[in-house]
Amino acid sequence: MNAGPRPKLHVLTGCTGVGKTEWALRWAEENDAEIVSCDSLLVYRGMDIGTAKPTAAELARVPHHLIDVADVSERYDVTRYTAAALSAVRDILARRRRVLVAGGSGFYLKAYFGAVADEIESVPGLREKIEARLEREGVEALVVELSRLNPAGLGALDTRNPRRVVRALERCLATGRPLVELASEFKMRPGAFHGYDVELTELAREPVVLAKRMEQRIGVMLAAGLVEEVARLDRAGLRANPSAACAIGYRETLDHLDGKLPASELAAAILANTRALARKQRTWFRTQLPAHRVIDAEKFANAAELFGPVS
């Protein structure tokens, strides 16, 4: 294969509201880089205010990828993301520019460090059939079925998590092979970016400081017309897409539009869920991503310090 040094990828992450956007822009400007977003919701057109998507002015400062590439009613997932990101990365490098991956979607981020989904073709209609059965008979029935198909055991499957059980059964039925076998095979899979040298930095802030920033940001979002944005997206089919409709800021606003949440409680509800998200992100970064440098955003002032010296 090619003998030269592996191409380098810089990845900047951090939980929601730490201030990734501005630092990413600065670093990209100083290092002749383009930004590949790593965010499961910025991919959707029209989800702007509630996702704190970079503004038009910010997007104009540096070329961005993987933002506004799907309709809210359209389904997006890690597999799609990974393929699109890989091709964006190749294009950027072919242009002899650097790549800065920026974003806080943990699962998507993991794609840069290893395999994140297998390539088992989904059989048309199978998933729906399993989900219908889940609805009728409950998870237990699916677990029984799975156990029947897997005399060697279910491995590390979380049998109480309906979503996982459905996927596991889907994989078994689609391939006719046992879970443990599929799992060990999966472990062997190289990630989509295995040929790259990936450097990861996490931007962090004290929880108290972060909470204050979140609160301010939510106020700004509401003033900027979050409710109107959500109402507009609702008409465009937002609810048909569970992942977009469940986005923080959006789900609470939908509840509000449905009369289930008074306007006076909207900001507080969004804040609580945002904090919960940040906590989950921290856990993910710590436990699911490789050891990496963590930088306190309050304590440095130079984008060059984000990563090791760029050669």
Added chain:
RNA sequence: GGUGGGUUAUCCAAGUGGCUAAAGGAUGUUGACUGUAAAUCAAUCGGGCUCCGCCCUUCGAUGGUUCGAAUCCAUCACCCACCA
């Protein structure tokens, strides 16, 4: 001023004499994670310990009845409703 209703742990809210540190929910905390991932799921959630058990402090306040009270009685405080 009168009558009735209420005051339970971070919040909401069950519980009307022992099986109650006290149901349930939310929040919080910790964690899991192969294609919905800002999702889904789990554990924990008064305090302390030598932590499959033990000790301490809780159910507005004080005092009482009882072998035993968040649960019964009295007084006080605050809140709500209706009547003056």
